Amino acid sequence: MLDIKLLRDNHSEIIKRLEMRNKDFSYLRDVVEWDKEVRVIKTNVEELKAKRNETSKRIGQYKREGKDVSKVMESIANIGNDIKVLDDKKQELSNKINEALLNTPNVPHVDAIQGVDETMNKEMRKYLEATEFDFEPKPHWDLAVELDILDFDRGAKIAGSRFTVYKGLGARLERALYAFMMDIHAIDNGYIEIIPPYIVNSDSLYATGQLPKFADDLFKLEVEDKQYYLNPTAEVPTINLHRDEILDGQKLPLKYVSFTTAFRKEAGSAGRDTRGIIRQHQFNKVELIRFCLPEQGYDMLEEMLLDSEKILKLLQLPYRVVELCTGDLGASMAKTYDLEVWLPSYNNYKEIASISNAETYQARRANIRFKRNESSKPELVHTLNGSGLAIGRTVVAILENYQQKDGSVLIPKVLIPYMNCDIIRKRG
């Protein structure tokens, strides 16, 4: 959420930067006006309330002393009603302001790349060259079916399209990958391990910015009269660990690595990535989350990027780092890097991780603050999140990049202890 105070002082500048997202944000000028009105009303209401408080106190005092009270009562006869009328008016305006702010995305970073879509993202660096084969490489959807490690038909039978059964060494590869990633981040990189609830409430989703605007992407559960949602990304439960809390500034940054199964409706993705397990309704993901001081935010972002890259390096997968342009930037984020892994079946790079700084956007919505020391005022933290990595897509990358001419798949060295084997072959 935007800071209304910043908006008061700098709305032209902020609107200008928001419009780098290629949308119209002129309605924020109205918000500034409503805000002025609210403050005028507030002053009036508070004066009335002060008067009422004072008079009521006097009534109590008079009663104790046995004095007549009717005259004092008369003097504030209609004050309650007046207060109510003004309060309602104020509430109405506040709601309008709030709704507008909740629907407004984050302000892109000052140096953000202006662009309309992913074609204008900027490649920062590359690791390894695209894998070369001396045979025709197979896409993972063929390879995995031949190896009998993924079963698309039965996934569809059990649940529906975009659901897949992992089987045999396919299932083990998935399990090996998340154990491996959790180990690297928790043991080597110093993150605290988290397994959060996979069902979240709407407060949590408002806090991280999935609601109110992106309800269509979420699986919703109605249980009696209550509404729950399936976790769309570990970012949601993990950022919400500290909703409505004041953290100890001395203990920042807080670093968490969170393992979840993520559920997404992929409502706007009909026809995209329909083959294989690139885009599923259900997938596993290891997610890095940090809460830090505002001045640390961008150093933390670079550090997290390296933490994610480390996984790809250890797995010896070719990838590149891109910085997202404003047209491709998620609504809650000020700056985002994507890691894109080389996929022979796409003959291109494909997103496997996304590492972002939300600055204070989520912290303000979630009310997550810190104190530098005991006597200082609370300030909003920066929240960062990054994949470390998406497991399903890592499975794809390994299958496709490590495949051999005979249809078997070598296991990356670092995974062998987790897999208890060094190759996936067709079962006899």
Place this chain on the structure above:
RNA sequence: GGAGAAAUACCCAAGUCCGGCUGAAGGGACUGGUCUUGAAAACCAGCAGGGCGUUUGCGCGCCGCGGGGGUUCGAAUCCCUCUUUCUCCGCCA
């Protein structure tokens, strides 16, 4: 699923039946001091946090007793509603 009980400031806890002198007793912790070679103990003193408005500033005001709403001139206290926790019974990995 059934039956009860509870939620007060950093922690414990009084107040809630019978609304006003509770902007919240008391204790612990914490901070400062006295005493002591030093420490402990004892004693003295200080001490709710947060949000918002207004002001050049000192300050002033509004809102906060789990959340939301209501009754009232006035609510920690009365009413409605939601959430969470605990105890017992049932069921269960």
